[in-house]
Structures are given as C-alpha cells and as structure tokens.
Amino acid sequence: MAVRDKQPDPCLLAVIGGGAAGLTAAITAAAWLAEQSPSVLDQLRESCGLGQALPIIILEKNDRAGRRLLVTGNGRCNLSHQPLDHRHYFSQSAPFIQGPLQRFDLEATLDWFSRIGLACRTEPDGRVFPNSLQAASVLDILRQEAERLGIEIITDCDVEQLRESQPLYLGDRPLDAHHKWQIKTRDRRTFIASRVVVATGGLSYPSLGGSESGHQMMRQLGYPVTRMFPSIVQIKTETDWVRGLAGSKFEGRAALLRDGSPLRCEDGEVLFTRYGVSGPPVLQLARPVSACADDPASLQRLRLELDFLPDWTDDACLSWMIMRRHHHPSLELADFMTGLLPKRIGQALLKLSLNRSLGLPCSVLTESDYAAIVHQIHHTQLAVEGTLGWDQAQVTAGGLDVSSFRPNTLASRRHEGLYAAGELLDVDGDCGGYNLQWAWSSGHLAGLSAVRDLVAANQSSGRSHTGRRRRSGK
Numbered sequence: 001m002a003v004r005d006k007q008p009d010p011c012l013l014a015v016i017g018g019g020a021a022g023l024t025a026a027i028t029a030a031a032w033l034a035e036q037s038p039s040v041l042d043q044l045r046e047s048c049g050l051g052q053a054l055p056i057i058i059l060e061k062n063d064r065a066g067r068r069l070l071v072t073g074n075g076r077c078n079l080s081h082q083p084l085d086h087r088h089y090f091s092q093s094a095p096f097i098q099g100p101l102q103r104f105d106l107e108a109t110l111d112w113f114s115r116i117g118l119a120c121r122t123e124p125d126g127r128v129f130p131n132s133l134q135a136a137s138v139l140d141i142l143r144q145e146a147e148r149l150g151i152e153i154i155t156d157c158d159v160e161q162l163r164e165s166q167p168l169y170l171g172d173r174p175l176d177a178h179h180k181w182q183i184k185t186r187d188r189r190t191f192i193a194s195r196v197v198v199a200t201g202g203l204s205y206p207s208l209g210g211s212e213s214g215h216q217m218m219r220q221l222g223y224p225v226t227r228m229f230p231s232i233v234q235i236k237t238e239t240d241w242v243r244g245l246a247g248s249k250f251e252g253r254a255a256l257l258r259d260g261s262p263l264r265c266e267d268g269e270v271l272f273t274r275y276g277v278s279g280p281p282v283l284q285l286a287r288p289v290s291a292c293a294d295d296p297a298s299l300q301r302l303r304l305e306l307d308f309l310p311d312w313t314d315d316a317c318l319s320w321m322i323m324r325r326h327h328h329p330s331l332e333l334a335d336f337m338t339g340l341l342p343k344r345i346g347q348a349l350l351k352l353s354l355n356r357s358l359g360l361p362c363s364v365l366t367e368s369d370y371a372a373i374v375h376q377i378h379h380t381q382l383a384v385e386g387t388l389g390w391d392q393a394q395v396t397a398g399g400l401d402v403s404s405f406r407p408n409t410l411a412s413r414r415h416e417g418l419y420a421a422g423e424l425l426d427v428d429g430d431c432g433g434y435n436l437q438w439a440w441s442s443g444h445l446a447g448l449s450a451v452r453d454l455v456a457a458n459q460s461s462g463r464s465h466t467g468r469r470r471r472s473g474k
C-alpha cells in the first residue's frame with residue numbers, strides 16, 4: 001500500500017490547550033527528551049516514522065497561548081502557595097490529587113521556574129508570586145522556554161474531535177503502531193500524534209477561552225464528566241440595604257451558614273457591590289453556594305454572616321460606645337459609629353439594629369440598643385441568592401472524572417497514549433495560588449509521563465521485534 005496523499009505530518013506529542021497546564025506539559029516533555037541519549041532518540045524517530053525533528057506541538061484555540069495567565073492574581077499571578085496544604089483542594093477523589101502534587105510539589109515547581117528563568121517571592125500570607133509581580137513575565141518565560149525547546153504553538157486552532165486513528169503506512173510497512181491519535185479541528189485540519197495531553201481548562205471566563213469543548217471531546221471517547229459549577233466567584237445576596245453601600249469595604253470576617261451552622265469562615269477585605277458582596281473571603285466561600293445555585297430550596301438554607309469587628313469582644317464594643325456617648329452626648333446617631341467603622345457601614349448597622357431616626361442624639365441609646373448594635377456588628381446576616389456564574393468565576397468545580405486516569409502518571413486507564421491535565425479534570429482549589437499549582441503539577445506529570453511511556457513502549461517493541469527477527473532467523 002502506498003502512502004496516502006495529504007497525510008498529515010505525524011508528531012510525537014500533541015498538547016491540546018495552551019494554558020498553564022498545557023505549556024508546562026509540552027515544556028517538560030521536550031526538556032526530558034532533550035536529555036535522552038542519541039540512540040534513544042534515533043530509535044524513537046525510526047519507530048515513529050519521523051525525520052530529524054521530534055515534534056511536540058501545542059494546539060491552542062485562542063490567537064495566543066496562555067491568555068488566562070495574564071489576568072491571574074489581578075495581573076500579578078499568584079502562582080502557588082506556601083505551604084501547599086492539600087486540604088485546600090476539592091475533587092470527588094481526594095487521594096488522586098496527591099499523585100501530581102507530590103510528584104511535582106511546590107519546591108520542585110519553584111526550582112523548575114528558577115531554572116527556566118523565573119524568580120519568585122513568597123508574601124507573608126504564603127501566596128507565591130513572580131518576583132516582578134507581573135503575570136506577563138510568567139507567560140513570557142514559558143513562551144521563551146517553549147521556543148528554546150522547539151515546541152510549535154499552533155494558535156487559532158480549535159480542536160473539535162479526538163479519536164484513535166488507523167495505523168499509517170509507508171509502502172506496505174505500518175509507520176508505527178504508536179501513531180494512534182487523530183485530532184480534528186473545527187476548521188477541518190487534522191493532526192496525528194503518538195501521544196496526546198488534553199489540557200483544555202474549565203468553563204469559566206468564556207472570553208479567555210473557557211468552554212466545554214474539551215469535556216465534550218472526552219465524552220465522545222466515553223469519559224464521564226462530573227457535575228460542573230463555577231467556583232471562586234462573587235456571591236449575590238439580598239440587596240435592599242447592601243446596594244446603598246456599593247463600593248464600601250471593610251476588613252473583617254465572612255462566614256457561610258447553612259441552617260444557622262457555619263460551613264466555613266474567612267477573614268479579609270469584604271466589598272459591598274450592587275449585587276451583593278465580593279472580596280477574597282467571599283470568593284473563598286462561594287463554592288457551596290454555587291453548588292446549589294440551581295436549587296432554590298437549598299439556597300434558602302444559606303446565609304452569609306458578616307462580622308465587622310472580629311477582633312473586638314462584645315464588651316470592648318460596648319465600652320467604646322458608652323465612652324463615645326459619654327464624651328459627646330449630643331452627637332447625631334448618623335455619626336456615632338464614625339471612628340470605629342467606615343461611615344456608611346456604621347450608619348447601615350445602626351439602621352439595621354435600631355428602630356430610630358439617625359438624626360437623634362446618641363444620648364437616646366438604651367442598654368437594649370447597645371446590645372442590638374453589638375449583635376449587628378458581629379452577626380449581620382444576608383440571604384444568599386446565588387453567584388455571578390461562569391462569566392466571573394475563576395475556576396470550574398467538577399470536570400473530567402479522575403477515576404479514568406492514573407494518579408501517578410495522569411495516563412488514561414481506558415486508552416493508551418492519552419493523558420489529561422489542569423482544570424479540565426475534576427480538581428479545583430481555593431483562592432491563593434492552589435489552582436495554578438495544580439496546573440503546573442498536573443501539566444508536568446502528564447507531559448513527562450507521555451514521553452517516558454512512549455520511549456518505554458518503543459524500547460519494549462524494539463526488543464520484541466529483535467526477538468521475533470532472531471527467532472525467525474532474519
């Protein structure tokens with residue numbers, strides 16, 4: 001049989017998706033190959049029917065790779081967290097997460113970044129950033145490294161379908177049993193690869209490439225996908241009095257309650273908005289809200305509780321108010337809390353806790369008024385109405401079911417030569433650098449496993465060919 005016309009050029013490894021995980025996978029694979037001995041590489045070239053090159057390609061649907069990276073950490077890219085506590089990750093299989101995170105942990109990640117030219121710094125709260133505090137420098141370093149290693153990044157390449165291909169033939173000789181993946185793009189281009197890493201990310205921020213196409217592609221191959229919902233996202237609450245505070249912020253505590261019991265509690269800067277609340281602690285609490293956002297009955301059981309002065313005891317608040325009233329009894333209630341809290345927030349708390357005009361002097365305050373104000377300071381509750389959804393979410397909770405993949409390699413349990421990495425998988429983390437660390441760790445493991453497995457498969461098939469030749473006397 002002759003070589004068929006217009007046969008797509010085969011490549012060694014195709015990475016679908018040029019985000020944090022995909023770039024890491026391709027760079028790791030290319031760097032590992034570059035370290036192999038000439039005889040290993042020759043064998044690989046011959047068995048894969050390749051010329052001098054050992055092509056590794058990234059197929060990216062956007063007009064440039066890594067666009068999401070540029071917006072991370074408010075443009076500063078919070079790329080990891082020290083220490084990297086695994087309890088900050090979520091998945092249907094918690095033990096699965098350990099595989100990639102232990103094989104390419106924080107130390108290995110920082111060492112890798114340093115080797116490829118990115119210096120990092122750790123803030124006192126444990127968040128790790130590039131030393132430049134610019135997300136663009138992380139992407140620049142990754143792109144420079146990809147270029148140095150000869151990785152081809154093919155942009156505007158929206159992959160639609162992935163399937164195992166028939167072996168290619170050179171004359172009557174099969175080019176290689178490993179050339180088994182056929183990748184088709186929406187604009188009808190085809191790529192053939194021995195190994196494929198799928199790293200198409202999640203659904204959030206469609207403007208940055210977020211979509212379900214990777215999950216769809218994998219579903220067609222029979223891979224289950226767990227329920228997906230937006231995470232690390234702003235929370236919508238009742239807005240009656242909140243709307244009037246839009247733009248005001250305070251440093252305090254936010255807790256998510258279900259049926260009155262706290263599910264989780266976070267400290268930090270809380271921001272009031274037209275739709276509800278935002279700020280790091282709120283984003284951190286959004287996951288359980290988002291998980292039940294489609295179910296009004298479950299949503300009704302949730303409340304967001306704000307503590308405006310978490311470091312102040314009830315007695316401390318009370319003493320402050322008594323002193324204030326004693327010092328300036330004619331002071332209008334509208335100004336009573338000024339000096340303790342942002343003015344508009346103080347006024348809102350008095351309105352919520354007292355049935356009095358704020359034009360009255362503070363001398364009218366009674367003991368029960370004080371108790372009501374103290375309670376309001378520590379326990380202001382808001383009915384929860386949902387989240388801002390996919391458009392604003394930083395990550396996707398849920399995804400490709402991890403039980404289909406091996407935690408120690410990220411290789412598929414169902415198909416040879418197929419690997420998955422990054423947010424596409426059913427793994428998400430808290431705010432604070434955990435999601436990018438997952439992208440680095442899983443991308444590294446998938447890329448490394450893909451080329452290691454390929455070389456191992458070639459070596460064992462080479463040995464069995466030699467054995468067969470010896471046995472048949474050729």
Ligand SMILES: Cc1cc2nc3c(=O)[nH]c(=O)nc-3n(C[C@H](O)[C@H](O)[C@H](O)COP(=O)(O)OP(=O)(O)OC[C@H]3O[C@@H](n4cnc5c(N)ncnc54)[C@H](O)[C@@H]3O)c2cc1C
Binds near residue numbers: 021062071073200
């Ligand atoms: C506003 C914002 C701020 C964030 N800040 C932080 C932070 O500070 N720290 C942190 O840890 N995490 C942060 N995250 C989360 C983090 O960016 C992601 O978890 C991480 O980028 C996931 O990496 P990934 O490679 O799996 O996916 P992505 O980075 O999304 O990359 C996937 C790539 O695949 C491409 N693609 C998708 N489908 C196809 C297809 N069919 N064919 C070809 N290409 C395709 C996409 O265009 C994209 O380039 C933030 C996210 C957002 C949106």
